[in-house]
Amino acid sequence: MASVASQVVLHPVTTHSLKVLSTTIGRDKLYRAIQYFARFFAWLLLSRGYKVQAARWNALKSHLALGRKLMRLGKFMENAQGVLKALNAHGDPGERITAIGRQIGYLGYLSLDNIVWANSIKFFNLMPSTAQKINKRSAQFWFTGIVFSIAHGLLRAGRLANEVKKLQSQTLGEKSLETERDLKLQHLQVAREAVRYQFIIDILDVWIPATNIGLVNFNDGILGIFGLITSLMALRQQWLK
Template sequence: MPIQQIVLHPTVDRSLKYASTTVGRDKVYRAVQYFARFLAWYLKRQDYNNKEIIQRLSNLKSALGLSRKLMRLGKSMEHLQHATKALNVEDEFAKYVTIGRQLGYAVYLFWDTFSWVHSAGVYKFQQIKRINENAYKAWLMGLLFSIIHGLYKLHQINSQRGSLISKAKIAETSERSKDTATLKKERKAAIRQLIQDVLDCSIPATALGYIHLEDGLVGLTGFITSIMGAQSQWKKVNGP
């Protein structure tokens, strides 16, 4: 039966497996949220006559943003656990930047909880503006530490790769070729994460007024990094 073939298709199975993860769903919601933000800005900029469509896109953006905040409740504890585990890292520099990154994300999600409470109407905070600013500052701090860690990791990978290439010229072995391929893969992943972090920095930096980007550009940036994150999560769940 055609319906059975569609329902039982491997792609559907992998999609369901991906959607069963909280991170997977969050990346999809985030992509739609930021694309709606970009599209609403674009239509408004083009003087689109149907104002109702623009309002619907804005409502969609707000609804998804609120839903994602709810999904993140309690996630700050996960980052605190990662920060605690990082204490066992032998590399001192990597240890402290990892702790800084995880603490930044943990504090961001802590303040983000209050933001959800306010936005959901559970309780209205008079200092909601300051709460949101604290959240954005913590998010930006986490991203900056992540960028520093990414640059440091790239430096380490390049050093190891250079050493392996030099040794390979002297004695070519399958083991060294395998190590070189592994480092190449790690380098590609590190560069990808670095690009994602740099792009994501524009979101809290714009919200805090440190840089001035148009709403559409922020939306487009968020959409791009969401797709990048979704691809990474897909590979993590379903393999390459």
């Protein structure tokens, strides 16, 4: 029995899991996955008339959401740095503009998210109407950031596809030049896969703030599934790192 326990506790998967969850991003993505599963499951229980059981999952969802806000305190400074880096970057103008827009969107979202958290724990006592406006403005910034991220992904995907075609059309006689070209193609393919992966995350996530600001009216079941999928995808990225 001790041998089995030792194998489980010291297994490489367990060790790697602990490394992932020792990072703020790893814990955040795991908590987000549970939060959105709870959102979906609470909706499912409510739709079948299980109000008491649904309340338990709704409480879990709310407390995880509040805890994740605490973990994001000050994170907006990363986006502030991102804005400055994008302003000073070189390259395709469209990609630069969308990168700046994405960072500004997330900067506004996370800045207001800090105020939402402070009001939630009664550190600030905002009027209900003011709190509602800040919540909606935060969701609008979030939506804007994701839309710019989608546009950035499309522009970058187009540029990378053109670069791949250009390299593939080249006729090289020397072995060393062909090897160099193959390495460049390999790097471009990896970059394209990363862009596609992020595009899928964005195209699913965008409906969450879109619903919050009233552009669409998806129920908690759909949003819960979308959020669960994107959380697991983001957690996978962190796992592979």
